[in-house]
Amino acid sequence: MAATGRYRRISDVDRNRLIDAFEADDADYLQVADTLGIKHSTARSIVGVYLRDGRRNKLPKGGPINQKVDDDMRDALQGYLDDNPLLTLRQLNTQLRADLPDKPFVTTSTIARTLDGMLITLKLAEDVPEQRNEPRILDARVIFGNWFLQVGVLGHTVYIDETGCSGEVGQNIIRDCDESDF
Numbered sequence: 001m002a003a004t005g006r007y008r009r010i011s012d013v014d015r016n017r018l019i020d021a022f023e024a025d026d027a028d029y030l031q032v033a034d035t036l037g038i039k040h041s042t043a044r045s046i047v048g049v050y051l052r053d054g055r056r057n058k059l060p061k062g063g064p065i066n067q068k069v070d071d072d073m074r075d076a077l078q079g080y081l082d083d084n085p086l087l088t089l090r091q092l093n094t095q096l097r098a099d100l101p102d103k104p105f106v107t108t109s110t111i112a113r114t115l116d117g118m119l120i121t122l123k124l125a126e127d128v129p130e131q132r133n134e135p136r137i138l139d140a141r142v143i144f145g146n147w148f149l150q151v152g153v154l155g156h157t158v159y160i161d162e163t164g165c166s167g168e169v170g171q172n173i174i175r176d177c178d179e180s181d182f
Helices: 012-023 029-036 040-053 071-083 089-099 108-117 135-152
Strands: 158-160 166-168
Touching: 012 029, 012 040, 029 040, 071 089, 071 108, 089 108
Parallel strands: none
Antiparallel strands: 158 166
16 A cells, blocks of 8 residues: 555556456445545546546656657768768658658658758758869969059059958958948
8 A cells, every 4th residue: 555645646556456446346446545545536437448448557757758759860960961961851841741751740840950960060061063163163263362462552452342342452352332231
């Protein structure tokens, strides 16, 4: 017999004894409840659940919450990122749905949370054209750098960047644009 208390839990063994006494014709289940130290209202509730649902044992409390993303989906996401780290979340989701159609629907935010939990670290990934590192381009960069150091610095060459501001070579920056452009 369990200790009495305000919120004492009734074990599955005591529940089964109570239901067996209810089903037996010769025993009164409320007397069994008194013997086990179970309140009459609790005994009636246990028997009512048994009659309504056919359930003898109590439902499990707590435990893990079912997750939509399982190990197969995580492995697939890992493989996609290993193949192409430039994929967006939307592209990952589309590819995941195409490759694993039987798995549950997941949103891009779910994929983002899954990737956060996978401890994936990437450097800044850029899509570099192959031409950028060809020998002729590298030679042209060297020629430009040498010209700039010899002629460009002495001639105070001014460049205008994509924001429309020109900067003088050196520490001083001259702004040829309105402040509203920023």
